[in-house]
Amino acid sequence: MFKKLVSSLPLNPSLLPEIGYYAKRLHQEESIRRIGFVMVALAMLVQMLAIVSPPKTTLAAHASNVVAGGTSKQKIQSAYSNNRDDFGRTDIQNIFGYYGITQSDINNGTIANIKSTDKNFITTGRELSTQRQSENVRVAIPGAITSFYERPLTVWDIKSAYNPYKAITGIATGNGLLKGRQFWVLIDNTWTSSADGCGNITFVQFDRKPKLEIKKEKLTAGELEPGDTADYKIYFRNTGSAVAENVTITDSLPTQFEFVSQSVVARTQPTFTQSNQTLTWTFANLAPATDYSYIVLKIKIKDISGPIEACNSATLNANNHASIKSDNSSTERCITIKEPVCPVSGKPIPPGGIDDCTKPCNDSFIDYDEDCPPPPPEPVAYIACTELKITEVKGWDTRVFQVVISAEPGAELNSVSYYSDGSKIATHKTTANAITDELSYSFSEGEHEVSAQISAKKGEVRESSTCKVVFDIEKPEELSPILTRRKSVIFTSTGANANGQTAHAGDELAFTLTAANDGTATAPNEVFRDDIADILEYADITDNGGAAYDSIALTLTWDPVDIEPGESVSKTFKVRVKNPIPSTPVAASDPLSYDNLIDNQFGTTVRVRLPKSVDKQIENVVGNLPRTGPGTVVVLSVAGFMVIGYFYYRTRLMAKELDIIKTEYISGGM
Structure with a gap:
């Protein structure tokens, strides 16, 4: 133009x-x-x-951070050295030590940039993430003052295909889970403007298996005699890379041993049970460690004929590990029992036992192999066992017996010997004028015949066919509890169900934890514990329902209770939604925090929604804008x-x- x-x-x-x-x-x-x-x-x-x-990142640290305030290498070094983070938690060295990361590993570490999808990363945190909840694995770390979880690093890839991170990386040299493996400690989550360091330990997933070891050693040297006591020590540990689950240690004592006592030195105390000669210690789990835990076992040598060598081994079992047996040499786990002799004469003990080392002779006793001169003629007085009966049942395997004695004038009782299925099980010395005697004894499952024989100090024993009893021992079926846990929430003003509903500022909510025992045995010492970190973001406690509040772990814990079969127990606490509702931005280490949702779990999960303020709506819009x-x-x-x-x-x-x-x-x- x-x-x-x-x-x-x-x-x-x-x-x-x-x-x-x-x-x-x-x-x-x-x-x-x-x-x-x-x-x-x-x-x-x-x-x-x-x-x-x-722009500077927000300092909205979250309780799930392993190291609160861990925004740089210097911050991580300081928290490790002082064993304290910005929240005052004093378990930093315990956690890093569990994974085998030492102070020098952090000092020598380098700074690296990684993406959540670079490798099959596993990361850690102190709280259960409500996102992809089934992928959270709880980890028992000795000395940790809060719960601890492992989960894939991609659990936070909510708004994009991946997230970038800045981290301290190095090789773990300590005696822990990651020894000899590369680790990353996240210090800057660069995928959001509100990011902050979290100190979360991250590593590449690997095949993790427990490796169990056990050995048994005697602490008492030399030869022993019947009546002596001896000590054993059972050493055990897990040197693998995974927790051994449902660990049991079983020790079947030789018949020559009688159990006296036991004590355990371990990170967690087991449940101990005894069934006849079988001793069992049950642990919920056994964490990896380089040092041994051990059991000190005291036994007593029974009255037996000898000499004999009694050897003993222990067995270690776990749900995720094959059964192993202590394989020490015989010199370390076997005890030589000398042949018993009569206490005074030193002669070999006769077949009847140590009680037969002497025999009455007129008004005194002589050795069993000596001849007694005939006594002066006296009128014969008879003594007899007239009845043997069961007077009490203790448990499924123990019975209490009573012998009834009938004596003529001049006859005196010496002892009562008891036999089970033809074998002597006990001999009781009695007073001369005793008319009854009792014995408590434990039997194996099946039919048994128990009889009693008496010996007289004076007079003659009259044979009796009534001093025996035949009975059956039946082992009952084992009972076990089955617990079902569930969570519910209501509006206290209306009583309406609040799960999935929207609560407003000033509304009061009542959360109820319920545990029902659908099993056949009592569930002992059931602890009700609720993690309320997500609730406290938007509400304040108005009634803790008798629970103890932990301001560091942000939990409510009630006293342990026993739950009988068919019984259910509920615990309730109340909170009030803050007015006004906070507009705090989402924390970097947990994108599900301050998300205008109140999530709470006890068996099942409940969710209460909250209205979003203009600030939160803008935050959501900005978060979805192209990067x-x-x-x-x-x-x-x-x-x-x-x-x-x-x-x-x-x-x-x-x-x-x-x-x-x-x-x-x-x-x-x-």
Whole structure:
């Protein structure tokens, strides 16, 4: 158009008004392009300031952080050295030590940038994440003052395909889970502007198995005699890379041993049970460790005929490990029992036992192999066992027996011997005028015959066929508890179910924890414990329901209770929604915190929704905007600046040329 008007002007002077109109429009366009040019220049200036002075991350640390305030390598080093983070938790060395990460490993570590999808990363945290909840694995760390969980690092990839992180990385050299493996300690989550360091330990998933060891050693040296006591020590440990689950140690004592006592030195105390000669210690789990735990066992040598060598081994079992047996040499686990002799004469003990080392002779005793001269003739007085009966049942395997004695004048009782299925099980010395005697004894399952024989100090024993009893021992079926846990929440004002509903500022909510025993045995010492960290983000406790509140772990814990079969127990606490509802931004280490949702779990999970403020709506919108970053914006700004500048100066040049043409034409120069 511009070339057409200029070329036609000498031939058609009437086009001069159109030239003036066109020049006026170009001046207007020049003004508009000037404004655009200035705006783009200002935008570039703002972007350059953003690059020179980037925005600072929020300090909204979360209780799930392993090291609260761990925003740099120096912060992690300080927390490790002082064993304390910004929340005052004093278990930092316990946690890092469990994974085999030492202070020097942190000091020698380098800074690296990683993505959540680079490897099959596993990360850690102190709280259960409600996102992909089934992938959270609880870890029992000795000395940790809060719960502890492991989960995939990708659990936080909520708004994008991956998240970038800055971390301290190195090789763990301590005696822990990651010994000899690479670790990462997250110090900066660069995927959100509100990110902060969390100190969460991260590593690449690997095949983790327990490795159990057990050995048994005697602490008492030399040969022993019946009646002596001896001590054993059972050493055990897990040197693998995973927790051994449901660990049991079983020790079947030889028949020559009688159990006296036991004690355990371990990180957790087991449940101990005894069934006849079988001793069992049950642990919930056995964590990896380099040092041995041990059991000290005291036994007593029974009255036996000897000499004999009694050897003893212990067995270690776990749900996720094959059964192993202590394989020490016989010199370490076997005890030599000397042949017993009569206490006074030193002669071999007769077949009847130590009680038969002497025998009555007139008014005294003589050795069993000596002949007793005939006593002066006396009238014969008879003594007899008239009855043997069961008087009490203790448990399924123990019975209490009573012998009834009938004695004529002049006859005196010496002892009562008891036999089970033909074998002597006990001999009781009695007073001369005793008319009864009792014995308590434990039997194996099946039919048994128990009989009693008496010996007389004076008089003659009359044979009796009534001093025996036949009975059956039946082992009952084992009973076990089965617990079902569930959680519910209601509005206290209406009693309506609040799960899945929206609560408003000032509303009071009542959370109820219920545990029901659907099994056949009592569930002892059931502890009700509730993690309320997510609740306290938006509500305050108004009634703790008798629970103890832990301000560091953010939990409510009630006293242990026994739950009988068919019984259910409930615990309730109340909270009130804060007024106004907080608009705190989402924490970097836990994108599900401050999400206008109250999630709570006890067996089942309940969720209460909260209305979002304008600030939270803006935060959600900004979080979903494309991630361009300053570099992309600068490139686009420069390109836009050049395009707008080009058109601005082109329009300005054309307007100036038209003004010159118009002036020259009017003045007659053309």
